[in-house]
Amino acid sequence: xxxxxxxxxxxxxxxxxxxxxxxxxxxxxxxxxxxxxxxxxxxxxxxxxxxxxxxxxxxxxxxxxxxxxxxxxxxxxxxxxxxxxxxxxxxxxxxxxxxxxxxxxxxxxxxxxxxxxxxxxxxxxxxxxxxxxxxxxxxxxxxxxxxxxxxxxxxxxxxxxxxxxxxxxxxxxxxxxxxxxxxxxxxxxxxxxxxxxxxxxxxxxxxxxxxxxxxxxxxxxxxxxxxxxxxxxxxxxxxxxxxxxxxx
Numbered sequence: 001x002x003x004x005x006x007x008x009x010x011x012x013x014x015x016x017x018x019x020x021x022x023x024x025x026x027x028x029x030x031x032x033x034x035x036x037x038x039x040x041x042x043x044x045x046x047x048x049x050x051x052x053x054x055x056x057x058x059x060x061x062x063x064x065x066x067x068x069x070x071x072x073x074x075x076x077x078x079x080x081x082x083x084x085x086x087x088x089x090x091x092x093x094x095x096x097x098x099x100x101x102x103x104x105x106x107x108x109x110x111x112x113x114x115x116x117x118x119x120x121x122x123x124x125x126x127x128x129x130x131x132x133x134x135x136x137x138x139x140x141x142x143x144x145x146x147x148x149x150x151x152x153x154x155x156x157x158x159x160x161x162x163x164x165x166x167x168x169x170x171x172x173x174x175x176x177x178x179x180x181x182x183x184x185x186x187x188x189x190x191x192x193x194x195x196x197x198x199x200x201x202x203x204x205x206x207x208x209x210x211x212x213x214x215x216x217x218x219x220x221x222x223x224x225x226x227x228x229x230x231x232x233x234x235x236x237x238x239x240x241x242x243x244x245x246x247x248x
Contacts, residue, residue, distance in 0.1 A: 004029035011035040012091030014043035016191040020217035026055030064117030074124040089118035090141040114159035135178030171236030180235040187242025190214040210244035
C-alpha cells in the first residue's frame with residue numbers, strides 16, 4: 001500500500017491517534033500536513049518523528065471550528081505541495097458531564113470542534129479534489145460512543161453520531177467523482193485522553209472488550225492507512241476498531 005506522490009491533511013495530529021495516523025501515512029510515502037490547535041511542542045515532535053523517518057511534512061496551527069482557518073490551511077497545503085488527496089478528520093475534544101450539569105458552552109464546544117470542524121475541513125478540501133479530477137479519500141475518526149452512547153457524554157456522542165451521518169451523506173454525494181468517504185470508530189484506545197479517566201471507569205470499559213485490552217493508536221492508524229491507500233471500492237462505511245466491544 002503505497003502513497004508516494006499523495007498529500008494528506010490530518011487534523012488533531014499532534015498526539016494520540018492523529019499522530020499515529022500522520023506517521024503511518026508518511027511511512028508509506030505521503031506528504032503530511034500536521035494540523036493542531038494547541039501544544040506547539042507536541043506538534044513539533046510529530047513533525048520531527050515524521051521527518052526523521054524520511055517523510056515530508058508541514059505544521060499548520062488552526063482551530064478547525066473556524067471555517068476561514070480551515071480554508072487557509074488547505075490553501076497552504078496546495079501552496080506547499082501542489083495538491084491534496086487525503087483528508088483525515090481526527091481533531092476532537094471532550095467536555096464530559098451528565099446532562100443536568102452540562103453547560104451550554106460544554107455542549108457547543110464539542111459540537112463545534114468534533115462535528116462542525118469536520119464539515120469545515122471537508123468543505124475546504126472538496127473543491128480542490130474536484131478540480132484535480134483524480135478522486136480522493138476522506139476519512140472521519142468517529143467513536144463507538146457515537147454508535148452506542150456514553151453516560152456523561154451526550155455532547156461527544158451527539159457529535160460523533162452526527163459525524164457518521166455526515167460520512168454517509170457525503171459518500172453518496174461524492175461517489176460519482178471517485179471520492180470515497182468513510183469513518184473509523186475506535187473503541188477504548190490507550191491515549192492521553194483515556195489515561196485521564198478515573199481508574200474505575202477505565203476498568204469498567206476494559207471489562208466490555210472481548211479481547212481484554214485497550215487498543216493502540218497504531219492499530220487505528222492501520223485501518224486509516226488501508227482506507228487511504230487501498231479502499232478505492234469502499235465508501236460510506238463505518239469500521240469499528242474496538243476489540244469486539246460492539247460485536248453484534
